[in-house]
Amino acid sequence: MKMIQKDVRSVVDQLIEEKAITGGLFVIGCSTSEIAGERIGTSGSEAIAEVVFSELKRLEDQAGVKLVFQCCEHLNRSLVVERSVLDQQRLVEVAAVPVAKAGGSMASFAYKHMHDPVLVESIEAHGGLDIGDTMIGMHLKRVAVPLRIPQKSIGHAHITAAKTRPPLIGGARAMYVTQPEEGSCDH
Numbered sequence: 001m002k003m004i005q006k007d008v009r010s011v012v013d014q015l016i017e018e019k020a021i022t023g024g025l026f027v028i029g030c031s032t033s034e035i036a037g038e039r040i041g042t043s044g045s046e047a048i049a050e051v052v053f054s055e056l057k058r059l060e061d062q063a064g065v066k067l068v069f070q071c072c073e074h075l076n077r078s079l080v081v082e083r084s085v086l087d088q089q090r091l092v093e094v095a096a097v098p099v100a101k102a103g104g105s106m107a108s109f110a111y112k113h114m115h116d117p118v119l120v121e122s123i124e125a126h127g128g129l130d131i132g133d134t135m136i137g138m139h140l141k142r143v144a145v146p147l148r149i150p151q152k153s154i155g156h157a158h159i160t161a162a163k164t165r166p167p168l169i170g171g172a173r174a175m176y177v178t179q180p181e182e183g184s185c186d187h
């Protein structure tokens with residue numbers, strides 16, 4: 001457990017140092033089975049979930065993000081959020097409670113330890129961390145950009161981090177930095 005805690009702490013430190021995540025929703029997909037070196041969905045562990053959750057709370061506190069925890073495929077990858085996030089983002093609540101065998105150990109642990117948790121159908125997060133190839137991409141805003149941090153795993157689980165950015169539209173003549181308007185499009 002100490003090695004897992006060290007790995008998660010390192011990931012959180014690197015995400016904070018990167019300063020690429022500053023506010024917004026941050027989705028966590030986590031297979032505690034993969035962290036333990038087993039196949040996803042086969043060996044969930046609330047003890048591992050507890051270590052991951054407590055370290056990730058530091059990311060919430062220091063980077064100003066709202067953590068969102070993705071459930072497993074048995075709950076259609078619904079998400080655990082605080083009710084305040086549901087209200088603020090106008091999300092769609094779903095009627096389920098994650099448990100280890102239907103939702104996953106991480107989502108189940110988060111649900112039990114958040115202030116006022118609810119399950120929502122989907123979100124468009126500003127960034128995320130995928131621990132163990134849980135496929136969080138469906139919950140990121142449309143243009144995701146990888147965050148290349150030195151830490152590549154937590155325990156035995158492969159990790160991928162991402163942030164999002166607005167789409168770049170307009171081609172070669174478009175300006176992507178806001179500047180005072182000077183004349184027409186032909187200027």
